[in-house]
Amino acid sequence: MLPPPPQDFDDEEPPSLVPVDPDTVEELPEELPAEKVPITIVTGYLGAGKTTLMNYILNEQHQKRIAVILNEFGDSADIEKSLTVQQDGQQVEEWLELNNGCMCCTIKDTGVTAIEKLMEKRGKFDYILLETTGLADPGNIAPLFWLDDGIGSSIFLDGIVTLVDAANIIRSLDDKTPIQSSDPEERAHPEEGLTTAHLQISQADVIVINKADLVSKEQLDTVKERVQAINGLARIIVAEHGKVEDLGTWLLDLKAYQTFEGLKTEQRSKLDPTISTVAVKLPALTQAQLDKVDEWLRSVCWDMQVPAKPDAPEYGEIDVHRVKGRMVVDNKKTAIIQGVREIFEISDHDIKEADGAGDGKLVLIGRNLRLEELQRNVDWFVLGE
Ligand SMILES: Nc1nc2c(ncn2[C@@H]2O[C@H](COP(=O)(O)OP(=O)(O)OP(=O)(O)O)[C@@H](O)[C@H]2O)c(=O)[nH]1
DSSP: OOOOOOTTOOTTSOOOOOOOOGGGOOOOOOOOOSSOEEEEEEEESTTSSHHHHHHHHHHSOOOOOEEEEEEOTTOOOOOOOOOOOOBTTBOOOSOEEOTTSOEEOEEEESSTHHHHHHHTTTTSOSEEEEEOOTTOOGGGTGGGGGSSSGGGGTEEEEEEEEEEETTTHHHHHHOOSOOOOSOHHHHTOGGGTOOHHHHHHHTOSEEEEEOGGGSOHHHHHHHHHHHHHHOSSSEEEEOSTTOOSSHHHHTSSOOTTTOOOOOSSSOOOOOSSSEEEEEEEEOOBOHHHHHHHHHHHIIIIISOOOOOOTTSOOOOOOEEEEEEEEEEETTTEEEEEEEETTEEEEEEEEOOGGGTTTOEEEEEEEESOOHHHHHHHHHHHHHOO
């Protein structure tokens, strides 16, 4: 957190010059690199293999100096653990240069302070990996990096990687035990089968199905289908012991919040009764129509209400965990929509040929999503049809 400005501070007034004694002037710090540092959040249920994956990344050749944060964001459980990077069999606690040239530092702390503490060492690393505890809900963390002040001014969220344990994920998804979430809304719906595993999968940009060695091919296919039905946007990678080939392509430098890959297949069957992915189609829009999309999203993401369409039955509560969208506006720019829970942003980008003229879409991942009704609602609300 940045300190609040002093009481008598007035940003309208130009600062007044004061004489300084050269002997008391502190040496200026070296200029900070202007570029923001990417951060990848690694999440996944207890024992899914997060630490195994982190160790693998840190010990691979990727020409990066990585800082690692073990965190307890979003839950109060005090789970003792530490990362054991293999460096002559020693456990890494402090800054250490690894054999592949990357730097490693572990900071165990709660909240934003861990990252702020780390940023004091800025310049020593060029990538941050943040491992959450198995019970954490990444939705609480991601929007911190969207702000242009605070930690968002020096760090950007590259992507959320969720590990799932191939042998146990179906059981975790079907577990009816109330989840540990800081959001009272989620704690209130255990009967609908919302689990921590759902939350972690629904917000992922990459899902690593780990421990593939423990299941048959048929079981692996079932896991893949279920995971894809929950999150149709994420890349899915199958791994054993966290070994993901070609890390630069699949896990790091994804820029998942600046790009939009879209759904790989148009629509998936509703294999998971709790959370699903839907893609609402949109033609090329005018700016005024884009403003209506903004208004529609405010209703859906902030108030959990689909705007009431006069001739349609009441929709009921909607709960969007992740939204991504891309649409052409006034034939001169592309609007990209990114959202996690109630925070979303719409940014303008140069139009690219690949964006096409009118194949915009809004992809929603969450609870209680019924595509046909949502499509009709958007057609009415945004396009006036
Ligand atoms: N058979 C098998 N075991 C694995 C695999 N990946 C990890 N393990 C083992 O699973 C156990 C848990 O792995 P961790 O990497 O500690 O999992 P984690 O997600 O960090 O665990 P928590 O921090 O407790 O949530 C360890 O004993 C690993 O050696 C895999 O692909 N196959």
